[in-house]
Amino acid sequence: MNLEQLTIDAARSAVQERKASAAALAESFYVKIQSDDPKIGAFLTLCKDRAIAKALEMDALAAKGEKLPPLGGVPVAIKDVMVTKGVRTTAGSKILDNYVPPYDCTAVARLEAAGAVVLGKLNCDEFAMGSSNENSAWKPVHNPRDLTRVPGGSSGGSAAAVAADMVVAALGSDTGGSIRQPASFCGVVGLVPTYGRVSRYGLIAFASSLDHIGPLTKTVKDTAIVLRTIAGRDPMDSTSADVPVPDYVAELEKPVLGLKLGVAKEYLGEGLDKEVRSAIEAAIQKLAKQGCEIVEISLPHTKYAIPAYYIVATAEASSNLARFDGVRYGYRAKDARTLSEMYRRSRDQGFGAEVKRRIMLGTYALSAGYYDAYYLKAQKVRTLLTRDFEEAFEKVDAIVAPVSPTAAFKLGEKVDDPLAMYLADIYTVTADLAGIPGISVPCGETREKLPIGLQILGRHFDESTILRVAQASEKAA
Amino acid sequence: MKVTAKDVAYVADLGNLELTEEERTRMVRDLNSILGHIDTLNELDTTNVPPMAQVSDRYGVDQSKQGSERFAYASREDVLEGLRKSLRHDLALENAPDSDGTFFKVPKVIER
Numbered sequence: 001m002n003l004e005q006l007t008i009d010a011a012r013s014a015v016q017e018r019k020a021s022a023a024a025l026a027e028s029f030y031v032k033i034q035s036d037d038p039k040i041g042a043f044l045t046l047c048k049d050r051a052i053a054k055a056l057e058m059d060a061l062a063a064k065g066e067k068l069p070p071l072g073g074v075p076v077a078i079k080d081v082m083v084t085k086g087v088r089t090t091a092g093s094k095i096l097d098n099y100v101p102p103y104d105c106t107a108v109a110r111l112e113a114a115g116a117v118v119l120g121k122l123n124c125d126e127f128a129m130g131s132s133n134e135n136s137a138w139k140p141v142h143n144p145r146d147l148t149r150v151p152g153g154s155s156g157g158s159a160a161a162v163a164a165d166m167v168v169a170a171l172g173s174d175t176g177g178s179i180r181q182p183a184s185f186c187g188v189v190g191l192v193p194t195y196g197r198v199s200r201y202g203l204i205a206f207a208s209s210l211d212h213i214g215p216l217t218k219t220v221k222d223t224a225i226v227l228r229t230i231a232g233r234d235p236m237d238s239t240s241a242d243v244p245v246p247d248y249v250a251e252l253e254k255p256v257l258g259l260k261l262g263v264a265k266e267y268l269g270e271g272l273d274k275e276v277r278s279a280i281e282a283a284i285q286k287l288a289k290q291g292c293e294i295v296e297i298s299l300p301h302t303k304y305a306i307p308a309y310y311i312v313a314t315a316e317a318s319s320n321l322a323r324f325d326g327v328r329y330g331y332r333a334k335d336a337r338t339l340s341e342m343y344r345r346s347r348d349q350g351f352g353a354e355v356k357r358r359i360m361l362g363t364y365a366l367s368a369g370y371y372d373a374y375y376l377k378a379q380k381v382r383t384l385l386t387r388d389f390e391e392a393f394e395k396v397d398a399i400v401a402p403v404s405p406t407a408a409f410k411l412g413e414k415v416d417d418p419l420a421m422y423l424a425d426i427y428t429v430t431a432d433l434a435g436i437p438g439i440s441v442p443c444g445e446t447r448e449k450l451p452i453g454l455q456i457l458g459r460h461f462d463e464s465t466i467l468r469v470a471q472a473s474e475k476a477a
Numbered sequence: 478m479k480v481t482a483k484d485v486a487y488v489a490d491l492g493n494l495e496l497t498e499e500e501r502t503r504m505v506r507d508l509n510s511i512l513g514h515i516d517t518l519n520e521l522d523t524t525n526v527p528p529m530a531q532v533s534d535r536y537g538v539d540q541s542k543q544g545s546e547r548f549a550y551a552s553r554e555d556v557l558e559g560l561r562k563s564l565r566h567d568l569a570l571e572n573a574p575d576s577d578g579t580f581f582k583v584p585k586v587i588e589r
Contacts, residue, residue: 360504419510422514
C-alpha cells in the first residue's frame, strides 16, 4: 500500500476490506520509519509489541466480518508528553529518561479504544516548552520539507511524522501554539480544541490553565475524526467539560455560505512576512468566493498577549515542575549528601536551559513583592484578551489569521535569543489564553516551497465551524 | 537592570535550582531582556479588570456562584476508592530512583 497521503478512512477501509492487514500496515510504517526517520528525528520510542497486538486485534475483527471502529487499524503516534502505560515517556527531558508510566493518558486510551495502532512516541521540546523543537533533550527534529529548517514546536515530532508519512495521524499538545505552529511549518492540519473539550488526564503538565491535547493529520476530515474520538467529559480531569460532542465529520458537510469571517488588522500588521501575508490574503479571498462574508474586526489587546502569556505560562510551569525532585520517579543526582542538595542537583542536571529559564521567570513572577506587578497583572490582561474575542464573536462566526509571522526558520537561527523565539508566538498564544479553539490548515507556499498555514479561530466549543471553514480552504488551496 | 545577580540567586533558591556561574550570568541577561518586554503590560490600566485564572471562570460556570461553588461543575460524590483503585504499591515504587520496597529512600533529612 502507498503510505503517502494515506488518510484515516483509506487505511481503515483497506483493513476492513482485507486488502491489507493492520499488522502488515504497521510493519510497513515501521520500515518507513527505520529508513526515513534517522534524517528527521521525529520518533523517540517505538512500541512495536503494543502496536502489533492492537493491529492483530483489528485484523481478527475484520476477518470475522465485523465493522471496525472509526480508527480501526490506523497507525498513529503520540507526542512524548502524554503518558503511555508500560511505554517510556520522557516529555523530551533528561529528567524523565527512564520513566515508564503506570497508566495511560485518556486521549491515547480513547484512540486505542477506537482501534488506532500506536506506533511510538514523538519528539518534542522539553516539557513542550519551545517553538522550534530545538529544546528537546534528545535530538532536534528536521522539517521534512527542508531538512535545514525547524519543524516548529513544541509538537515538532508530531507534525514532522505526519508530513513525512511516517504515521497517518498524531496527537500533539498546544499551550501557546504548539500544535498549530508546527502544523503550519510542516504543511499539515493541526487543531487546538476549546479548553476542556479534550481531557488532559495523563498529559504531563506544563501550564494547566493553558494546556490542550489535539490532533495533527493530513486532512481536515482526519482531524475531525480524531477530535470526535478524543473529545468529551472525562471524570479523571475535573476541567474537562460536560458538553455534548457533535459529530464533527457530519458537520463538515454543512456549507460555509453566509458565514461571517473576521479579519483582525492586528494580525496582519508589522512583523508579518510579505509572502505569508499574501498567502493569507489569497486564502481569505478564496473563502469569500465560496460565499463567506469577510468582516474587518479589531482585537485591540493583541500586542499584550505575548507578555501576558509568558507570565501566566511560566508561573504555572514553575509550580507544575516542582514535582520533579528525584524522589518518586525520574533522574536523581548521584553525588548529593543532603535532601536539599539532591533536589537541586537532580533538577540542575535533569532540566535543560529553556526549562530552567521558564522556572526562573515563573518563580520570579510569583515571588513576594512581584506577584501583583506580574502574575496578577497578566491575569487581568488575560481577561482583556478574552473580552476582545467575545466582542469579536458577537459580529463574526470565526476569525481568519496567519499562524506564524514567518514560514519555517533555519535550525539554530533563534536558539540564542529566547525573546525573539517567544515573539514569534504572537498569533497563537491568544487562543490558548482565551480557551477558544483554533486550527491551522495549509494554504500555500513560499517561493522556497515552505508551507504556510491559515489559522481559523472559533467560539468556545464551536470546533464544527472552524473545521468547516478549514475544509473549504483546503478544497480551494 | 531590573534583575540582579542577587535576585537570580534568591529565585534559584526558591525554585530549587543551583545553576552554575555561567548559567547565572546568562539568566541575569535573559530575564532582564524578557521582563523588559513584559513591562509593556504597564501601558494598560487594569484597575477595574477582574483577573482570569481559568477559562472555566468565564465559560461553563454559573457567574452568580461564588468561591468554591463556582467549581461545583467539577465535583462528584465522595466515595471510597474514588474513580479508580489506587495505584498498586509495587507499581508506585517501580519508577523510584531508590526504594526499600516499602518506602521511597532519600538522603538523610535531619543531620545529627
